[in-house]
Amino acid sequence: MSSRNKIHIIVLTLFCSLLLVNLSAQPKRKSHIRQANPAFADTVTPADSDKIKSISDTFPALPDSILIRPDSLLKSVDSILVDSVMTDTVQAPPPKKSPLEDVVKYTANDSIVFLSNNQAYMYGQGVVTYQDIELDADEIRMNMDSSTVFAIGRPDTAGEIVGNPIFKDKSGEYESATMKYNFKSQKGYITNIITQQGEGYLTGGSTKKNKEGDFYLKDGKYTTCDDHECPHFYLQLTKAKMRPKKNIVTGPAYLVLAGVPLPLAIPFGFFPFTEKYSSGIIMPTFGDEMARGFYLRDGGYYFAINDYIDLALTGEIYTKGSWGLNAMSNYVKRYKFSGNFNMGYLVTILGDKGMPDYQKQTNFRLIWSHSQDAKANPNMSFSASVNFTTSGYDRNNLNSYYNATSFTENTKSSTVNMTYNFPNTPFSISATANITQRSKDSTLNVSFPDFTLNMSRVYPFKRKNPVGKEKWYEKISLNYTGLFRNSIETKQNLFFKSSLIKDWRNGMQHTIPVSATFSLFKYLNISPSFNFTDRMYTNRIMQQWDPQSAAVVRDTTYGFYNVFNYSFSVSAQTKLYGFYRPLPFFGGKKIQMIRHVFTPSVSFSAAPDFGSSRYGFWQTYSKIENGKRVDVKYSPFSHGIFGTAPQGKQGTVSFNVSNNLEMKVNSDRDTTGVRKISLIENLTAGISYNMAADSMNWSNINTSILIKLTKNFNLQASAVFDTYTYQLNEYGNPVRVNIPRWKAGKGLGRLSSTGTSFSYTFSNDTFKKKSKNNTKETETSTNETPIDNNTENTENRENESQEKTEDSGLEMKDGYMVWNVPWSLSVNYSINYGYGTFNKKKMEYNGKITQNLSFSGRIQPTKNWSFNFSASYDFDAKKIAYMNCGITRDMHCWTMSANFIPVGPYKSYNFHISVKSSLLSDLKWDKSGNSYDRLKWY
Template identity: 45%
Template sequence: MRRISFTVLLLCAFFFMLANADYQSRKRHKRVSSDSVAVDKAMKRDSLGREIIDTTTMDSLQLAIYRHNKTIDDSIHLDSLNRQKKNGIDAPVNFSANDSMVYDARNKTAFLYGSSNVKYENMDLKSERIHLNMDSSLVHATGVSDTASKGLKGTPVFSMGSDNYESDTMSFNFKTKKGLIQNVATQQEEGFLQSKLSKRNDKGEIFLQHGRYTTCDEPHPDFYIALSRAKVRPGKDVVFGPAYLVVADVPLPLAIPYGFFPFTKSYSSGFIMPTYGDESTRGFYLRDGGYYFAMSDKWDLKLLGEIYTRGSWGLSAATNYHKRYRYSGTFYAAYQDTKTGDKGLPDFTRQQSFKIQWSHRQDQKANPFSSLAASVNFASSSYERNNMGSLYNPQTLTQSTHTSSVSWSTNFSSIGLSLSSTANLNQNMRDSSIALTLPDLNINISRFYPFKRAHAAGTERWYEKISVSYTGQISNSINTKEDRLFRSNLIKDWRNGMQHRIPVSGSFTLFNYINVTPSFNFTDRMYTNKVTRSWDKVAKKEVADTTYGFHNIYNWDFSLGASTKLYGMFIPNRKLFGDKIQAIRHVITPSVSFSYAPDFGTSRYGYYATYQRTNTDGTVDLVEYSPYANSLYGVPGRGKMGSFNFSFDNNIEMKIKSDKDTTGIRKISIIDNLGFNMSYNMAAKEKPWSDLSMNLRLKWWKNYTFNMNAVFASYAYELDANGKPYVGNHTYWGMGKWGRFQGMSQNVSFTLTPEKLKKIFGGSSDEDEPKGKRNDPEAEGVDTNVESNVDDDMIEGQRSVRKKKATGKAETDDDGYMMFSMPWSLTVGYGITMRENTDVRKFNYRTMRYPYMFTQTLNFSGNLRISDGWNISFSSGYDFENHAISMTTASLQRDLHCFNMSCQVVLAPYTSYNFSFRCNASTLTDALKYDKRSGYSNAVQWY
């Protein structure tokens, strides 16, 4: 009973509590509802239509409920925003691993092992181990220990867009794009950046601590610039604080407080640092310094200056312009004010000089019917002597002439008409004389057949093979000194005129074997003045009178030629010569031509005139001259011409069986050409026969052709009344002799290399290998743009040396010894000219001949690569007339991987030396360099 009563009592208490709770809930809900109504009644709108709460109409409980509900709503909204921000990854994250991957779903963390890779948008991370947290978007990458190399392998490689970074350990946030990197290495154009600790911000900028900058691509650089602090803007620049230079791990006392390196692939303006030095006659100098203006991607401007402590100075301006598919070119102008000696003393001199260079080329796509080209190189005679850049270049000093030209052309293809105009300038630097032609207009009408039928039917008529063309030329030129050019008179000092040429020709076949080619040429000249000469009896001298007007002179000639080919085949006796020689072929090409022209020196043409000259002894001479002798296109020659020209060419070849191919036939040239040429002028009253010319050409050696030219005189020497020899009218063959040998000329050059020596003594060389199996020098990265005295064999030797360096092991022979390799080349050129020494004192009256004299030239050049990186080249010659060595140059180059050292010595007559040591990279070529030069005026005297 007690137990039941206690249970009933407990249930009654429980129901009572539930009833009370329901009552309180209804009461509270009713209160809250009434309070909510009160809050809604207290809500008003301001003048801008915004909802506001008037708290003055609510009691304390209503105000507390309102504030509590507002706090809950704001918390829910803020939590929603935080949740969106926390999970705000804009793209999927892709990750993979070759070994294994562990994913912690609760902590949303992935552990990647073995050649792992994580990609997100344009970011890519590769490493041996990667720890990725998806909630914080944080990735941590590192390598693993390598017992073989005692280092790390599989170190992180991070790329984002065009930026690449290599490091030992890396932490990066994909969301903020910030990172912390240890032992980072990255490349910026030609430079390499390394640092122990680096920080990357969201803009891609890197802040380095204890970094180094170098252009050496080796893992352990030969040199670097140690940076205490640095800021890197990829693709733009590097700004650093205190820095010093380290070479071969040795810190040098070369430090700077701050600096920067620009990294930009686009054109940008900036200062150009000058070079400094000392010149004996002008003092200390700063030269080649100025400013570079990057106007646009179509043209730029570079302004440079130079100044010397003794008063000399100079300015120069250079520009490059280019318009795609239209034209491109360069323009350079320089001015120098050179002062030598001390002002006020007799040795003081001042020279003002200038130079203009212009190169212009028009793209063929711009206009296929019209073109404009220019190549201008004009300088005052004193410019090259005073320009320091020329003092170190022997080729510039020895160059005696400058040529310039500007040409324009257009054509009308429909009518076969073309127009071209040029302006030419030839400048002699030795005597400051110039020859200027401005302008030179040419008009050409291409060959056409006036008698050819428009609609041909049947065989071609003989007259349809007659062709006509036209060439017209208008010129205006002057020969003067450079200081008189701008003071010349266009009418009196310049020569001008017009010339027309009309050739008419044809080609016919006679008897199916003989080619006949007749031709007729008409030339007309038009001048604006002529010079009449006479003898002044009072002054006893010749006087000239120039009259201006229109003067026309012409001439014409006719020629007829015939030629054919004769073939002869000789098959040797098999019993005597075997079957190796298949046949010997002899080709004879005889030709004969006849040329005729009347005598335009007769009085009826008026091209020549005469006047009487009174000599000092009272005798009178008749002087002949031409009023048009100094005209632009000259005057027709005097004398009637009716000459026959004979030529006889021979070619002998032999066909033999090939040694390598039993079924193949190989052709060998025995005599490539043996030709004779001679003419006979039947209109000449004296010595109608010309000299006999002979030409011999042989091709017995690979890549070499032997040429020899010889001349045989037709007429023998005779003695005049005073006993002096002269060429008479009696031919040698009329006396039963062969023509007099007047001389010959021959040039021989040969290049000797180890490969050719090996081949000469029976060894094998690369030349025996098929071309398809040979290594390509350009594919191996060998610079084939080397000196002219280095041939392809030299380049092959350099290629083999670099190939050894790339493998890291030296090549060995069959016995295991290291192979010796020292590529070299030696080029020897020899020229000899044999001719008669026409000194009367050396004439041999017994043989009636002059002795022979020889003119010889010997030039040699070579190149020797003593080891990998060391290269020696030289060039010289021997002057046989002066019995002395000609100008000799020798140079030594040392490739220090990222640095280059060169030394050049030039011997007499322009003795000088040049030593240069500079960084190879263009980024530091002007910053890290040392140059020591001398001109011929202050060079070391060699004894």
């Protein structure tokens, strides 16, 4: 052996001796490092800290990863510790029996440190999993003997606490500041808990969890605000019990708004949570009126009947005797039907009983909407749209004050319809009920029931197996419509007092049109037609002059009466096309072509005189008027629901023309593209001449025009021109005489009526103009994209100059905020012209213009503020007839709104502030004043 090898052996022997001496100087202990152990500890004592420090001092040369988990490295360290213990005479204690039923799994991103007294420390996003329980925290301390775990967050470099404990089990997820939990007893102690229950959040306080999963809190907070650290409002709970996903029961609690405790407290509270459909109490709204007194409104009970239908019964009561009931329901069945209804009943008492100003009004409302899914039954359909209210309901209902539609709507209509199509036949039957009411004079027009039997168009002479060309008679078609109607027009308060026989009108009508279309000389379309109409009535009214009373006596006789009429007509129509190319200096370079489509048509219709005595549809009686005998012709069936047969022969020739004007222009965006522009969509005019009449042969001239101004805006107007002149009769009243205007030198016709209406909505995008750069970009994108070496630099500059903040959604440009205020303004305008008073000097009617203007708008100056209004202007009174203004403010978890009617007979205001969550919807405050508060004192 060389001297050099001897030196190496001596050095190695000395190193091992020093190492064994150093190890034998440590306290006797045994360490177990495992991946899963069922025993845990909750705290780290100073003695434990010293032990951890002693281990690190013993192995100063070993890396820090010895306390983390690769298995091979941990095994090597464990073997060293075991070998050192085996040199001592002390024997390790036997392993204890695990008190847990399953394996506990745990991991950590930073490190795991194990101590000899069965304690473990986990640092850096530690996760402990036991059965369906999971605990996440940045620092977790485990006691393996007591099966407990203690979790806490740790401060980061900025001093902020991160990695707070998050506890998950089958009842939900809970975040807290600290958490101590025993896996064996399933009990825990939590501070500053944060958990979502239903629509709200439970935060703060000291909490204990029992084995059943219930939580007992002290000094907690309940809020629907998702800002957990600084909620805008909360209920401070002195003590409470929470059953996850079920309910929270609290003791005394008070409201804290914006960090300020308010003197609003409750002795106890109950907050139910359920994911199921359930019934519950609807809390009322408190308020007062000067006329009707203090009130409780919109309180009642909500019935969750089943998964298809619900029902909310609410009511209102006033201290001065007024009261009301309301029922609301929604129903739906998938692939079958859906709908909703709202029924209301109001009893309004004003004034004191026995006094002259005492009033008692009873009103009701019925709103029903029903629609059937098209997949439910392909042959039968049922639909309903009912909006029926008595005239005083909207005036007495507070909810209608700020509904512009309810207040300004004069006519309301309701329709219920059921239709059945007979399979494999052209026949269908329908039953309809219609109600139309005028709020202005309380007039009802009721039609119930209406039965209709319809046969769609059929070709009775068409061959089943055609061979060769279609015969002329195969083009003949006919259809049939049979209608039974029962209707009445009366006042609202007399409807239920009316007689079904005397007051209601009923009858049946049959309509059979027969028509065909043939081509003549290739370009001319000939359409002959025959129409037959039959009316069936159960009564008629005969009239007779009574000389003694000098009045007309009417006698109603009952029976079966048939009133019919028929007519024949034939029409011819063709189309003529004209093209025009303008000269270059008149826009010819841009305008390619202008096309004019001219469609003339002429028709002839004829019918006999059904006023002849041989038909019996018209009768005559004589009366004495101003000492002269005058014959009066009348129809006993003129009162019928379908009218009577017309009198007088018909041999009418009608002339109609229709025009369409379009042009093609070169597109500005694409040199090869062409755009088509409609100048006049449709311009029509028509007049007829009755050759069989003995006077007044010419009809009025009827015209109409349709112009497409923009893609979504059309201007449509119609006009009627009078073709005859007027004179005064012996009583000084104007009458139309058989002198055409062109014979009197007054032109072809005089405008007697016209009108148009339009609506348009202006907004931010209305006045935006596309820049030239955008146009160039659009043109470039349609063709090849040019290559730019500085594209990347350009994109970077654009990204730097234009930004959009993620949290607020506001645009930034060059470091400055872009001023963007969304707004909209809708304008509805209608104007009509007609005959007014008669000018005896000119022997002409003076024109009268009727206008109607309504407008509504909305503006949002900031993200959370919004202003809206709607109004209508009365041109006759020259003042605003109705106006409703509203202001809303979104306060994160709260909402505030104010509505007021500044002008008109219904001046009023309403202020409302409430929590957004439906669970705490009773946390609100309302202040209102209406027309009943403006009492007149005498």
